[in-house]
Amino acid sequence: MVKRLTRAHRRANASRQKFDESLGRHAEVLARLEELEDLRAREEEEARSQREALEAELLAERETRVAEKEAMRAELEEAKMRSEQEAERLKGEAREEFLKSLEFDVLLGKRAFSYFKDGFWGCLAQFRAHGYSEEEHPASFLDLQQALMKLGDEEEEGDEDQEEGEVGDDAEGNPPPS
Template sequence: MVKRLTKAHQKMNASRDQFDKAMGQHAEVLARLEELETLRSREKEAAKTQREALEAQLLVEREAHEVEKAAREMLEAELEEVKARATLEAERLKLEGKEEFLKSPEFDTLLGKKAGGFFKNGFFGCVAQWRANGYPEEEHPASFLNVQQAIAEMPDEEEVQEEEEDDDEEEGGDGSDATPPSSPLLSFPFCCTPHFLSY
């Protein structure tokens, strides 16, 4: 019986040691769990703080983007306005330049060259029509069929203007009722007869 009691006592001591050991492990696990909970709560707090900081940064960036967008739209509007003003100014300068060119001697020179070219082509065309329609040059020589002579005999524009002014002064009028002067290029007797203009 003592043996049994000793064995039972030993078992009980072994069980108590195991229980104490298990309780120690349980306490360690609880301490570790508390540490993990504390660590988790710190990490959660840090994550929350970081998220709030990121949201605040995102908000600032959005506001900056909106400000930049508004500034860009304002600059684009100003650019369009400047473009419109530049276009109007260019048109104005173009018109002024055109008016100045039309009053310049260069324009008169160019106009004279063009008019001379048209006159020459028209003159030769009319002469060709006269000859094609059987105008007898041998029987009725016409001095105006010579282009150099015709050009030489053309009155100078300044002389025509002076003659018109003299006529106006002699008539006593201001020239407002007078018919406009005919162009010297159209004052020749050829090319006015429909017979010679028909092909």
């Protein structure tokens, strides 16, 4: 029996020793687990703070872009208004320059001659339609060439009258060149 008790006692000691070793390992694993949980919590907190910082930075950047976009839109509108005003000014200047040009005078002369010619032929047709005979009543105003020459003479006289009015009394003594 002593042998049995000794064996049982050895077994109990061995079991207690294994239990103590297991408890030591368990305590080490628990300590390591707590360290890992603390490390994980810190990492999560850092990640959360980084995410919040990035979200704040993104929001600030969006606001900056919106403000820049609005500023660019306002600048574009201002430039558009200035360019429209400049275009209107240049258009007005070009119109004034064209009205003073020889090209405008030529176009105006052609248009006036066209109206005069059409009007002349229209009047002549009306005279003829109402039985007016050119042989019985010769009229110098029915001759287109003569009417044009007379019109040219009237323009020259108008120019001479303007020149005389500008020069004054000295123009009366000197006849204008023809």
